[in-house]
Amino acid sequence: MSVSGRVTAQDVAELAGVSQSAVSRVFTVGASVAPATAAKVRAAAEQLGYRPNSLARAMITGKSRIIGLVVAYLENQFYPVALEKLSRALEAQGYHVLLFMAANTDGEMERLIEDLLAYQVDGIITASVAISNDVTRRCAAVGIPLVMFNRGQPESGLSSVTSANALGGRKVARFLVEGGHERIAHISGWQGASTGRDRARGLYEGLAEAGMEAHAVIDGMYDREMAARAAREVMHATTPPDAIFVGNDHMAFAVIDTLRAMGVAVPQDVSVVGYDDVPMAAWGAYDLTTVRQPLMRMVEATVETLLAQIKDPDRAAQNLEIDAPLITRGSARLPEGVT
Amino acid sequence: MSVSGRVTAQDVAELAGVSQSAVSRVFTVGASVAPATAAKVRAAAEQLGYRPNSLARAMITGKSRIIGLVVAYLENQFYPVALEKLSRALEAQGYHVLLFMAANTDGEMERLIEDLLAYQVDGIITASVAISNDVTRRCAAVGIPLVMFNRGQPESGLSSVTSANALGGRKVARFLVEGGHERIAHISGWQGASTGRDRARGLYEGLAEAGMEAHAVIDGMYDREMAARAAREVMHATTPPDAIFVGNDHMAFAVIDTLRAMGVAVPQDVSVVGYDDVPMAAWGAYDLTTVRQPLMRMVEATVETLLAQIKDPDRAAQNLEIDAPLITRGSARLPEGVT
DNA sequence: CTGAAAGCGCTTACAG
DNA sequence: CTGAAAGCGCTTACAG
Numbered sequence: 001m002s003v004s005g006r007v008t009a010q011d012v013a014e015l016a017g018v019s020q021s022a023v024s025r026v027f028t029v030g031a032s033v034a035p036a037t038a039a040k041v042r043a044a045a046e047q048l049g050y051r052p053n054s055l056a057r058a059m060i061t062g063k064s065r066i067i068g069l070v071v072a073y074l075e076n077q078f079y080p081v082a083l084e085k086l087s088r089a090l091e092a093q094g095y096h097v098l099l100f101m102a103a104n105t106d107g108e109m110e111r112l113i114e115d116l117l118a119y120q121v122d123g124i125i126t127a128s129v130a131i132s133n134d135v136t137r138r139c140a141a142v143g144i145p146l147v148m149f150n151r152g153q154p155e156s157g158l159s160s161v162t163s164a165n166a167l168g169g170r171k172v173a174r175f176l177v178e179g180g181h182e183r184i185a186h187i188s189g190w191q192g193a194s195t196g197r198d199r200a201r202g203l204y205e206g207l208a209e210a211g212m213e214a215h216a217v218i219d220g221m222y223d224r225e226m227a228a229r230a231a232r233e234v235m236h237a238t239t240p241p242d243a244i245f246v247g248n249d250h251m252a253f254a255v256i257d258t259l260r261a262m263g264v265a266v267p268q269d270v271s272v273v274g275y276d277d278v279p280m281a282a283w284g285a286y287d288l289t290t291v292r293q294p295l296m297r298m299v300e301a302t303v304e305t306l307l308a309q310i311k312d313p314d315r316a317a318q319n320l321e322i323d324a325p326l327i328t329r330g331s332a333r334l335p336e337g338v339t
Numbered sequence: 340m341s342v343s344g345r346v347t348a349q350d351v352a353e354l355a356g357v358s359q360s361a362v363s364r365v366f367t368v369g370a371s372v373a374p375a376t377a378a379k380v381r382a383a384a385e386q387l388g389y390r391p392n393s394l395a396r397a398m399i400t401g402k403s404r405i406i407g408l409v410v411a412y413l414e415n416q417f418y419p420v421a422l423e424k425l426s427r428a429l430e431a432q433g434y435h436v437l438l439f440m441a442a443n444t445d446g447e448m449e450r451l452i453e454d455l456l457a458y459q460v461d462g463i464i465t466a467s468v469a470i471s472n473d474v475t476r477r478c479a480a481v482g483i484p485l486v487m488f489n490r491g492q493p494e495s496g497l498s499s500v501t502s503a504n505a506l507g508g509r510k511v512a513r514f515l516v517e518g519g520h521e522r523i524a525h526i527s528g529w530q531g532a533s534t535g536r537d538r539a540r541g542l543y544e545g546l547a548e549a550g551m552e553a554h555a556v557i558d559g560m561y562d563r564e565m566a567a568r569a570a571r572e573v574m575h576a577t578t579p580p581d582a583i584f585v586g587n588d589h590m591a592f593a594v595i596d597t598l599r600a601m602g603v604a605v606p607q608d609v610s611v612v613g614y615d616d617v618p619m620a621a622w623g624a625y626d627l628t629t630v631r632q633p634l635m636r637m638v639e640a641t642v643e644t645l646l647a648q649i650k651d652p653d654r655a656a657q658n659l660e661i662d663a664p665l666i667t668r669g670s671a672r673l674p675e676g677v678t
Numbered sequence: 679c680t681g682a683a684a685g686c687g688c689t690t691a692c693a694g
Numbered sequence: 695c696t697g698a699a700a701g702c703g704c705t706t707a708c709a710g
Contacts, residue, residue, distance in 0.1 A: 006459075006481070008687060019697045024689060031690090034695055049481070054457040055394045055403060056687035059702045064394060069438070075618055080419035087440050096454065099408070099436040101426050115435065117345075118393040142345070142388070257623030279414055284596030285624035347703055358681045363705060370706090373679055395703035398686045 007050040016044035027052045058120060067095050067306070068121035070112070070135065072102035072128040076222070076250035077278040078293070082127055082149065085299040093307060095122070102128050113138050123306045125149055145309035149302050150293070152194040152319055159309065159317040161302045163324035165195055168291040169202020170209075171326045172245045172273050175289075177207070178335035181243035181271060183215035187230045187255060189247030189275070190221045196247050199275055203245055215241045220251045227251035231258040235270075242270055243332065249274040249281050249290055256286055256331065271332035287330035297322050346389045355383035366391045397459060406434050406645070407460035409451070409474065411441035411467040415561070415589035416617040417632070421466055421488065424638040432646060434461070441467055452477050462645045464488055484648035488641050489632070491533040491658055498648065498656040500641045502663035504534055507630040508541020509548075510665045511584045511612050514628075516546070517674035520582035520610060522554035526569045526594060528586030528614070529560045535586050538614055542584055554580045559590045566590035570597040574609075581609055582671065588613035588620050588629055595625055595670065610671035614663075626669035636661050 009023040016023065018037060025031035026041040033041075044050075058064040067090055074080050087097045098119055103109045113135055116124060124139050127149040136158055139146045148160040176184050186203055189196025200217070207213055216237065218230035227246065231254070234241055246252035252274030259266055266272050274281060277292035301320050309315050328334060348362040355362070357376060364370035365380040372380075383389075397403040406429055413419050426436045437458055442448045452474055455463060463478050466488040475497055478485045487499040515523050525542055528535025539556070546552055555576065557569035566585065570593070573580055585591035591613030598605055605611050613620060616631035640659050648654050667673060 006456075010687080020687090021689080021697060021699095022695090024687095025696085028689070032695060037695075051453050051457045053398075053459060053687055054454075055397050055459050056702085057689075058394050059392075059398060059687080059704090060689045062702080066437075074419040074423045075416075077414075077416065077419075080413040080416075080422070083419070083438075084413045084440060087438050091440065096458065097438040098405075099422075099426050099438050101423060101430065114390050115393075118390045119435065120345075120392060120394050253622060253624070261623055280619075283592060284600055285592070345703095349703080359703090360681060360683095360705080361679090363703095364680085367705070371679060376679075392703050395686085396705075398688090398703080399705045401686080 006053070007048045009050070009052065011048055012041060012044045012050045015048060016040040024052075064120045064122055065095050066098050066119060066121045068100055068116045068119070068124045069097045070100045070102055070116075070124065070126045070128065073222070076248065077280050078150075078248070078250070078276045079127060081279065082295060082299065085295060086125060086127065086149070086302065089299050089303045093303065102126075106134075109134060117142060117144070123147070123310050125302060125306060126151070143313065145306055145313065147302050147306045147309070149298065150195060152198070152321075154194075154319055157317050159305050159319065161298050161305065161320045161322070162195060162198075163291070163293045163298065164321040165198035165324075166202035166205070167321075168275060168324040168326075169199040169204075169245075170206035171202075171324075172275075172291060173203050173206020173210070175326055175328070175335065176243045176245065176271065176273065176332070177210045177212065179243075179271065179333045180335070181333070182212075183239060183241040184212070184243045184245065185216040185218075185234045185241035186214050187218050187220040187227050187234075187244060187246045187251060189251075191219050196222070199247055215239075220247055222248060222251060224251060224254040227254045228258040231255045232262070235259070235262060235264060240270070243273070244270060245273045245275075247275060249276040249278045249288060252288055252290070252331075253280070253286055256288070266331055267333045273332050277327055281327075282329070289329045289332040290327055291324045292327050293324055294322050345392075346387045348389070348391065350387055351380060351383045351389045354387060355379045362389075363391075403459045403461055404434050405437050405458060405460045407439055407455045407458070407463045408436045409439045409441055409455075409463065409465045409467065412561070415587065416619050417489075417587070417589070417615045417634075418466060420618065421634060421638065424634060425464060425466065425488070425641065428638050428642045432642065445473075448473060456481060456483070462486070462649050464641060464645060465490070482652065484645055484652065486641050486645045486648070488637065489534060491537070491660075493533075493658055496656050498644050498658065500637050500644065500659045500661070501534060501537075502630070502632045502637065503660040504537035504663075505541035505544070506660075507614060507663040507665075508538040508543075508584075509545035510541075510663075511614075511630060512542045512545025512549070514665055514667070514674065515582045515584065515610065515612065515671070516549045516551065518582075518610065518672045519674070520672070521551075522578060522580040523551070523582045523584065524555040524557075524573045524580035525553050526557050526559040526566050526573075526583060526585045526590060528590075530558050535561070538586055554578075559586055561587060561590060563590060563593040566593045567597040570594045571601070574598070574601060574603060579609070582612070583609060584612045584614075586614060588615040588617045588627060591627055591629070591670075592619070592625055595627070605670055606672045612671050616666055620666075621668070628668045628671040629666055630663045631666050632663055633661050 123145040152160040220227035274290035281288040462484040491499040559566035613629035620627040
């Protein structure tokens with residue numbers, strides 16, 4: 001028995017009357033063992049309730065089969081749903097997720113990185129727009145494969161998986177222009193990260209194609225409070241907008257709540273469009289027109305990219321963009337003829 | 340350098356001109372090292388970017404400082420928020436969270452348990468009502484400390500932390516009775532787990548005190564679809580209810596959406612009360628009257644209980660119930676004189 | 679205070 | 695196919 005009271009390969013070996021190496025081989029795929037030996041070992045293992053110690057295995061193989069997943073901001077429904085799917089996809093490949101909540105201060109962030117390294121993770125996924133460049137840079141320096149989920153940073157030379165954010169922004173622009181909107185405001189995602197910038201840029205480009213400009217732009221910082229304040233601000237202007245494109249669904253819900261509280265009808269007075277298509281967007285209370293981030297495809301691409309880099313550390317970084325369709329619901333006036 | 344290309348204590352020892360044991364002592368709290376030695380070692384470690392390998396440390400100490408967290412059903416906002424707080428609280432105590440998504444089939448569940456054991460977790464938290472008894476029983480059998488979060492199972496002899504669910508149900512009963520409601524229906528949480536049963540029992544007891552009975556009861560199974568169907572069913576009855584107590588907020592949102600879609604006004608025609616007080620309950624679109632599960636206190640109690648059991652494995656199991664206040668908002672008619 | 683040595687539980691060449 | 699042995703990176707008695 002081990003120091004922790006758990007059964008070891010040695011215990012199984014003794015019971016089965018074989019060497020400890022033989023026990024190990026039985027639990028190693030592809031190792032050569034005589035069927036009779038394997039049977040004896042399995043019987044003994046079963047009887048004792050033996051399972052190889054993953055930590056010991058990790059020590060000698062140099063592979064922990066642990067992926068560090070850095071998240072933040074789980075109040076936005078997009079992330080828990082992504083977290084669940086990422087975790088299941090990784091489990092299906094024999095990996096496990098060690099969870100890290102992104103820290104706020106530099107000191108905490110430093111510790112987070114050290115812990116990530118101390119646990120010998122085979123790879124890292126950062127699933128939050130708010131991850132500092134520091135984390136990504138330092139992890140890359142140590143040579144741990146890393147994929148940014150829902151955030152790009154092309155200059156960094158790191159892999160990323162996002163939806164086609166700029167294109168998504170353009171789709172919203174076209175849709176709102178065709179819907180006859182003339183004063184299209186933008187309560188943007190945090191402009192400190194590519195995700196928010198790209199969506200905004202797409203909107204501007206789409207408006208420019210129609211000879212228009214954004215009626216007003218405020219950075220909502222992916223924060224409900226900031227978004228609500230921004231909504232009040234644009235509505236109190238001399239000429240309020242007739243449509244608002246909000247940088248993500250999470251803020252869009254706050255914007256809709258705010259408009260309704262002001263007595264502004266959605267979409268009769270103002271159309272609202274979000275980005276993400278979290279499950280809640282389809283719920284009756286919001287019925288939000290939004291750009292759908294194809295979550296399963298993003299998750300699959302992330303896991304695939306990460307595992308490919310773990311297998312071949314010299315692999316070039318990939319920046320994948322996945323097309324994001326516009327989902328029309330009841331929160332925005334439709335172009336004529338569209339239902 | 341290690342096999343994985345990472346820096347080891349040996350590398351640091353050579354650079355600092357000391358033994359490998361000395362390096363280890365510098366990174367072990369409470370070990371005796373001369374200040375001068377420590378300084379040399381820290382300088383070398385800094386230069387090389389050294390951090391002790393947590394896996395190797397876990398091997399010899401028998402403590403991985405990893406907590407297995409089993410969750411499911413992250414679409415219900417209660418769980419991601421709990422997950423975040425549990426993870427942060429554990430990190431603050433020097434632990435890390437290995438995440439497991441609860442499986443559906445027995446075979447998957449079997450693998451989940453084996454993985455949990457293989458990674459030598461120091462303790463387990465099951466944060467989901469839908470965890471099978473199997474998991475809890477098997478983990479207890481191996482002697483790994485386990486705390487059930489948001490679910491009780493007193494007969495099992497395992498620790499648990501819940502809110503005072505039965506009392507919460509009573510509070511709802513009293514509140515609705517005082518509000519003059521006469522036909523109080525219950526769309527319950529899953530009756531296969533204590534959480535749902537206790538809330539229902541509390542409601543019945545509270546109604547009984549007023550000489551009343553539940554007008555109708557349907558098990559909503561914590562599922563949006565089931566809850567929506569249940570709402571339609573009770574409203575289509577000959578005498579529809581004038582109030583519905585829903586087993587958790589997640590279902591209550593679906594119930595409100597459904598009522599509105601049927602043209603039923605909330606709370607003018609029907610009052611709706613939930614349970615949990617997830618952040619979304621306070622959002623304008625629902626403005627849900629609900630019983631607040633005191634999340635921070637539940638998280639603290641869970642972590643405290645688990646760590647106490649890790650420190651002393653012979654400690655008796657604890658079943659903690661934390662008082663849950665009723666939060667009145669706009670989805671339910673108020674008793675006269677209350678604002 | 680410090681170093682040499684044993685050992686945590688495993689995998690993997692290496693002989694046989 | 696199988697066992698003895700080395701070794702993954704660390705902690706911790708044990709002498710000095």
